[in-house]
Amino acid sequence: MTNGFLEAIDVISKQGITVEYPKHFVLQKRGKQADKFWILRKGLVRYFYQWQEKEFSGWFDMENDIVGSVYSIVGMGPAKETIQLLENSELIEINLEKCHHKIPEFESFKIELLQYYFLELENRIKFFQCLDGKERYHYLLENKPQLVQRVPLRLLASFLGLTPESFSRIRKKIT
């Protein structure tokens, strides 16, 4: 993240209010235009989508991450993923109405947000294209050990692009 991006987040987060929501609470429904986004102070968030009636875990957010449908925040359309809490969470909730055409930093914030996630998406493609299932799990253990500790196994398997069975086999070989 650039300094400009961090400063914009700081200005924008001052427009927000602190909220607490319980585990399982749905922040954003797939198919609905985003009218809010959040900064996660404490807790764990899952993004999921459907493909041919099956559910896939696309992403997780942890402490200090920006939470929300980037696709919808930048004005591309309704959210493509449902965003749900996996733990009781504390967040700064920001109303998009209060940002659009009101905070000068918000226009450049949207572009930087898009750029930041463009890079994240590219990395996630490499994660799938260059690593096999076992290597992906190792990568996660090394780079995001907290996710491995806090996310239920069946959701972690989906995030890794594995069936619960093959994920279980990989885990048994390691321990």
Place this chain on the structure above:
Amino acid sequence: MTNGFLEAIDVISKQGITVEYPKHFVLQKRGKQADKFWILRKGLVRYFYQWQEKEFSGWFDMENDIVGSVYSIVGMGPAKETIQLLENSELIEINLEKCHHKIPEFESFKIELLQYYFLELENRIKFFQCLDGKERYHYLLENKPQLVQRVPLRLLASFLGLTPESFSRIRKKIT
């Protein structure tokens, strides 16, 4: 693509010149800042990157596609992929110098370009996460049959996230 995006492409492409380059020609080197981009009139283009000294085919462009490092064009840094011709090609070559601060449409073009590829990257993640190797090949056969006809098999295997051996097994079962 929105109408505004298509109109911007039309205006910008008028700044370009028509060029012809031979098969194997490198349009953009990984690690170098982009100073040009292209619209492909005729031919075939491959994007590839390295991961732990192995080469991966990340993308292919065909007729009428915009060719270039989006990452670098929008000002995020040097190109992350090398872009090379797989066929003798005819392209409209556009110098970025002639666009920045000179074509009013260029600023919104960059944002729309980023949004367009954001969506493409999300789709590519779903392609890897939701489909197994055989399903990925079927998807390509149905949705991009020209790629299957024109791209060498070993590059196609890499694009699909498969070893040449498992790709060969999948192809044998189909024919």
